[in-house]
Amino acid sequence: MDHEITPDAKTIHWEREAIERLLQADLRERRAVRRWRMAKSLLWMLLFAALVWAVAADAWRTAAAPSGPHTALVSIRGEIADRGEASAENVLPALRSALEDPGSRALVLLINSPGGSPVQAGLINDEIRRLRALHDKPIYAVVEETCASAAYYIASAADDIYVDKASIVGSIGVLMDGFGFVDAMHKLGVERRLLTAGANKGFLDPFSPQTETQKHYAQAMLDQIHQQFIDVVKRGRGERLKATPETFSGLFWTGEQAIGLGLADGYGSLDSVARDVVKQEKLVDYTNKENLAERFAKRFGAAFGEGAVRALRLLPTLR
Structure with a gap:
């Protein structure tokens, strides 16, 4: 007669806790990744806004001379x-x-x-x-x-x-x-x-x-x-x-x-x-001073920043 081996209650409880901990850790990791992506996107948006503001302010100062x-x-x-x-x-x-x-x-x-x-x-x-x-x-x-x-x-x-x-x-x-x-x-x-x-x-x-x-x-x-x-x-x-x-x-x-x-x-x-x-x-x-946008682009060495500065300089209201 075969005897069925069944896990005791302690083993079942430990396995359940282990699975729950793994799932919670995975969930926390996913949330962290999602938060980092959002923060990175927000950072790029703020940087781009700062570039736009700095170049626009420089253009306004030039136009207001x-x-x-x-x-x-x-x-x-x-x-x-x-x-x-x-x-x-x-x-x-x-x-x-x-x-x-x-x-x-x-x-x-x-x-x-x-x-x-x-x-x-x-x-x-x-x-x-x-x-x-x-x-x-x-x-x-x-x-x-x-x-x-x-x-x-x-x-x-x-x-x-x-x-x-x-x-x-x-x-x-x-x-x-x-x-x-x-x-x-x-x-x-x-x-x-x-x-x-x-x-x-x-x-x-x-x-x-x-x-x-x-x-x-x-x-x-x-x-x-x-x-x-x-x-x-x-x-x-x-x-x-x-x-x-x-x-x-x-x-x-x-x-x-x-x-x-x-x-x-x-x-x-x-x-x-x-x-x-x-x-x-x-x-x-009339001194050609380096503006905030250019300082950002040079400091971070970001191709995005450099490209944004060059593109914004093409606007007819500048220089």
């Missing part, structure tokens, strides 16, 4: 470098907008920069000269703390340069810096294994010895760029420049000294130049 007589302002701050705030990519459109506005009576370049790329400075300098001839409007440079190296390269294109007595001005020179670790590697017993196709492909490699030929080649490049800088300053300052052997040596001076050397024309601030020189106290800032 006074059209009556005024002094136009473009700021050049920080390092002058590609893709930076003071790059040619940002500064040139601002220059054009400022001088094309029929209400602008003059343009003031408000400068506070230690310098940077001679290429970017050259592009801005050339465009200042072209726009001044095209629109026949005066352009003034006003120096705050610093106008050195590439910043002075830009300022030299202005009709007049105004400084504070303690401003730092000049540094008309060019440099190429780096480090050499050859001796340190020898002491540490480290071997440099550099393979190149081309005798000078490893030129200025910090872990390889520098040859005299390479050194002379680099110096010739620096001398050529330096001469370009000197020519630009002489052309911009003309007979006002009181050149000495030290003028183009890379030294820098206070604003007071710069006036004596003909590197600047007088003392002045943004407000005083607008009031006393341009005779238009009303200031309109």
Whole structure:
């Protein structure tokens, strides 16, 4: 006679609890996934709304700019470098907008920069000269703390340069810096294994010895760029420049000294130049500032954000 084996009540109860716990865990996981999807969708919606708001606000500020007589302002701050705030990519459109506005009576370049790329400075300098001839409007440079190296390269294109007595001005020179670790590697017993196709492909490699030929080649490049800088300053300052052997040596001076050397024309601030020189106290800032939308897109590196900014910029109400 066969005996049927039946589970006792405790076993049945334990199995039921285990199944219930598994089902509840699965339900909680599904709910968490659903909540995360909703939160992610909401986050993207908020980000897109912020992008729309930021670009629209920027467009509104541009459209709301006074059209009556005024002094136009473009700021050049920080390092002058590609893709930076003071790059040619940002500064040139601002220059054009400022001088094309029929209400602008003059343009003031408000400068506070230690310098940077001679290429970017050259592009801005050339465009200042072209726009001044095209629109026949005066352009003034006003120096705050610093106008050195590439910043002075830009300022030299202005009709007049105004400084504070303690401003730092000049540094008309060019440099190429780096480090050499050859001796340190020898002491540490480290071997440099550099393979190149081309005798000078490893030129200025910090872990390889520098040859005299390479050194002379680099110096010739620096001398050529330096001469370009000197020519630009002489052309911009003309007979006002009181050149000495030290003028183009890379030294820098206070604003007071710069006036004596003909590197600047007088003392002045943004407000005083607008009031006393341009005779238009009303200031309109045309500086091409990075808006909130662009900061979001760059910070998160999101293709969606970048695409949204580009698409919104195509609207006819912008720029």
